[in-house]
Amino acid sequence: MDRRSFLKTGAALAVAGAMPSVARAQESTITFGGSIPMTGTAAETGLNVLYGYRCAVKYINEEMGGVEIGGQKYKLGLNLFDDASDPARATTLIQRQVDEGIGFFLGSFGSNIVLPTCAITEAAGRIMVQAGGGSDLIFTQGRKRVFGIFPRASLQFVSSVNMFKTLDPKVGKISIMYTNDAFSEFQATGARKTIEEAGIEVIDYIALPAQVSDVSNVLTTIRQNAPDILVCTTHDETSTLITRQMVATNTNVPMLYQTLGPQTAGYRDALGNYANGVVTQAYWSERATFECEYFGSAAKFAEYYAANFDRTLTYHMASGAVCILAYVQAAKIAGSLDVDAVRDALSALDYNCFYGHLRFTPEGDGDPALLGPLLVQRQAGDIEVIAPGEVASAKPIYPAPSWQDRA
Amino acid sequence: MLFLQTTLNGLVLGGIYSLAAVGFSLVFGVLGIVNLTHGIFVVAGAYAAMVLYAKLGMDPLLAMLPIGALLFAVGYAYQRTVIQWAISRASLVASLVVTFGVAMIGRNLLQLVFGPDTHTITPSYSFSSLTFGPLQIDVVRLVALGASLVLLVLLALILLKTHFGRAIRATAQQPLAAQLSGLNVRNLHGLTFGLGAALAGTSGAIIGIVQPFSAASEVAWTLNAFIVVVLGGIGSPAGALVGGLLLGLINAYTAQYIGPSLTQAAMFLVLVVMLMVRPNGLLGNAFGESR
Known part of the structure; x- marks a missing residue:
């Protein structure tokens, strides 16, 4: 060449x-x-x-x-x-x-x-x-x-707060739990802002580490403060851990709302009937x-x-x-x-x-x-859309039964 | 009352840490190996308990026995082959690299077999709780603390009262003298490593009931074991117990009074302080003084 x-x-x-x-x-x-x-x-x-x-x-x-x-x-x-x-x-x-x-x-x-x-x-x-x-x-x-x-995390909570405002008895105080990562924290920030703008008090705003192995102490706080709704902007594994420990320590709240986790098969397998009543987001049905x-x-x-x-x-x-x-x-x-x-x-x-x-x-x-997200709740084993109202297939179960009654 | 509940939560969490760390501590104390495969044994124990529960309906607490036996055999074979070869051909430091490599292989194998999804084991009692006045405690975590204490006492008795235990201690204190006295040191190293793996596997069976796990969880359990050993001291069941409970309490008090997001920061801060102030841990090296 x-x-x-x-x-x-x-x-x-x-x-x-x-x-x-x-x-x-x-x-x-x-x-x-x-x-x-x-x-x-x-x-x-x-x-x-x-x-x-x-x-x-x-x-x-x-x-x-x-x-x-x-x-x-x-x-x-x-x-x-x-x-x-x-x-x-x-x-x-x-x-x-x-x-x-x-x-x-x-x-x-x-x-x-x-x-x-x-x-x-x-x-x-x-x-x-x-x-x-x-x-x-x-x-x-x-x-x-x-x-x-x-939508970006801070704008994902508008439909949720609209649903909270329709609940009876009236929602007066909410606790928020999030993990220390880019998504979870932004979503929690957005949730807090939107909830407070709606006139609902945020009584706890709890940051968890990115990797969570135990939430016993956080749940002690939740039991003491007794919020109407516990919002967890956590990922799958953490959501499962939180719910398991809530059941095991009999930490009851009228509504448990977790943005990620309850959609997965792993969550449902881990919790069985305890997954009933938990509210989550779904972007599609x-x-x-x-x-x-x-x-x-x-x-x-x-x-x-x-x-x-x-x-x-x-x-x-x-x-x-x-x-x-x-x-x-x-x-x-x-x-x-x-x-x-x-x-x-x-x-x-x-x-x-x-x-x-x-x-x-x-x-x-x-x-x-x-x-924006649809809000869904597992009711008697079936996923039901509970908000927005125009596409809802069922009314929210609120207050949710105690863990003992869901067993 | 909040303080009492926090302390209780910390102690119960510490029980799990202790149980998961004692095998690591034993291997570190006797063989001088920082076993980075430790978390794999813990997670493998959790997966084994899950399979036995799903396929045979065997309760995870009962499954601790076959799992312990199986991982004892695996640990023994692993030490006598891979680790022994690495140490004899290179140095003790080579074991660090080898166990790290095997941990990565193990993690990927577990993912291949069980998938990357998070798993849990849910026997009927896994959601039960006990109430003592205003105090609330998760039954499974209490069982974990109980199992931890029983296994640690058993291990202490084995080390103190049996010929096997004396041989392990002798080997840890003066390997050459032990060999000159007729002990098969290589075999004892294998048996000790097997015992460490068995203890890790049995702890995994309990951890599987307590919290969700996946193959990726192994890193956290190796790290926790390392912190427990640094806190409590090397080689002794009492050191693992003290280190585990201390770690649990640090975790609980930080979460309650400073902020849950700072628990890991607090754990590592204590780790650094201990390494500077008392590098052999609170109870020292159980086998170190004769070395």
């Missing part, structure tokens, strides 16, 4: 290596990169989101034969790695995929992971659509290419009446999912699936896979799908009026 040929070949290889995923898409596959907790502390919900991603990709590839963008048919592919619930590992994985030229990223689960990883994708000019990070910091630091399906070209409806999404996957369906699967749908719909509107064009289309997206009315705020989080 002479010098000229060598330089030509070298230059061609360098260009090929530097081409982002847009180039790969020319091969008729749109590849979504990212990391997700498949192991580690956030794995239970992380896997739920991952199954949602897989469900949407499988449906679009197998049932719809792919997706047509700008006159060309594309299949979808996932290039997701296990970040082991570890932000440091996640950032390494994401940086590597950025270097490899991936243009479209899906989010991990947990604000502590989404926050540093979205900073990398944003700086590299790539897009991230995620259903795993609600911390305000993700959306309030001026990023233009990060989109969240959920298969009973909702939304319809769209993908999956058909919420109920059909649940049906398709159950026929193809064996992991118990929670709203996280739907939230994960809708991340893919958002990308696909935005790319269709943009008519291309150009990262900037897809970003602009995502920003302006206003689309009804099986999940609900998909629209992002200018900061990139889900519109709180459209994508």
Whole structure:
């Protein structure tokens, strides 16, 4: 090989290596990169989101034969790695995929992971659509290419307080418990602000460490102060621990409200009948009446999912699936896979799908009026929507029976 | 009354810490190994109890016996092969790296078999509580404290009264002299490590009832065991008991009177202070004076 040929070949290889995923898409596959907790502390919900991603990709590839963008048919592919619930590992994985030229990223689960990883994708000019990070910091630091399906944490409590105000007997005092992490703390801050604005007194505002092994002493305080509602903006494992110890120490409150945990199979298995009466948030219900070209409806999404996957369906699967749908719909509107064009289309997206009315705020989080949480309560083993009133399938059970009566 | 309840909570929590740490303490004291696989044995015990309860309906407290026996065998084989090889070919420090590596392998294997989800064991009494006037106590945690005391007393009796215990102490104090006296030191190291693993496994059976666990929980239990040993002293059941109860009380008082978010900070602060002021722990090294 002479010098000229060598330089030509070298230059061609360098260009090929530097081409982002847009180039790969020319091969008729749109590849979504990212990391997700498949192991580690956030794995239970992380896997739920991952199954949602897989469900949407499988449906679009197998049932719809792919997706047509700008006159060309594309299949979808996932290039997701296990970040082991570890932000440091996640950032390494994401940086590597950025270097490899991936243009479209899906989010991990947990604000502590989404926050540093979205900073990398944003700086590299790539897009991230995620259903795993609600911390305000993700959306309030001026990023233009990060989109969240959920409203930011501090705006997630409006519907909850509206429900509290309708309860009889009247709610006068509330205790809040949160763990010392980016999501939980922001959600607790938002909850406190919204609750106090509604004229309800917050009598305890208790910070727990990020890793919790015992809450006996906190529950002693709760028994002494006897709030009407105990709000826990905690993650799955901590929520389970709190409820177990509440039962075991006979710590009764008229309403136990936990934002994460009661949705999972692990929580229900651990608590059995004691899970009845616990109120939680759900961002999607298969009973909702939304319809769209993908999956058909919420109920059909649940049906398709159950026929193809064996992991118990929670709203996280739907939230994960809708991340893919958002990308696909935005790319269709943009008519291309150009990262900037897809970003602009995502920003302006206003689309009804099986999940609900998909629209992002200018900061990139889900519109709180459209994508805020439903409130659900397990009643006699069934999940019932108790608020907002217009979509409620049952009235809240309040005050909830004592733990002894739920056994 | 709040102080009494807090103290009670601390003592009960401390019982769990003691039980989970005693095996670590024994291995550290006798073999001089900081066993970073310790948490894996604890969590493996919890998983084993979960399987026995789910498949055979065996109560986790009863399951402590077969789990102890199984982990004794695993611990013995592990020490006689992997750890012994590492120490004989490199140094005692190599055991730190080896046990760390095995812990990572163990964690991933447990995740592979049982999945990453959080598990719990829920026998009928797991939600029961006792009331003494205004004081409230979780039955399972009380059982954990009781089991902890029983196992620690049993271990103390074994170490003090039996030939096996005397041999372990002799080996810990002067390995060369013990060997010259006809003791099979390598075998005794294996048996001690097995005993440590068995105690960790049995504690796991109780921990599984007390709180949710997953393979990832192993790190916390190794760390807790380390703090307990630094606080209480190395090698003795009494040291583990004192260290565990102290850790439980620090945890409880900090949570109640300073703030629950600062419990871990308080634990590590005490750890640092102890290492500076009394590095051998409150009760010292049970085997150290003759070394």
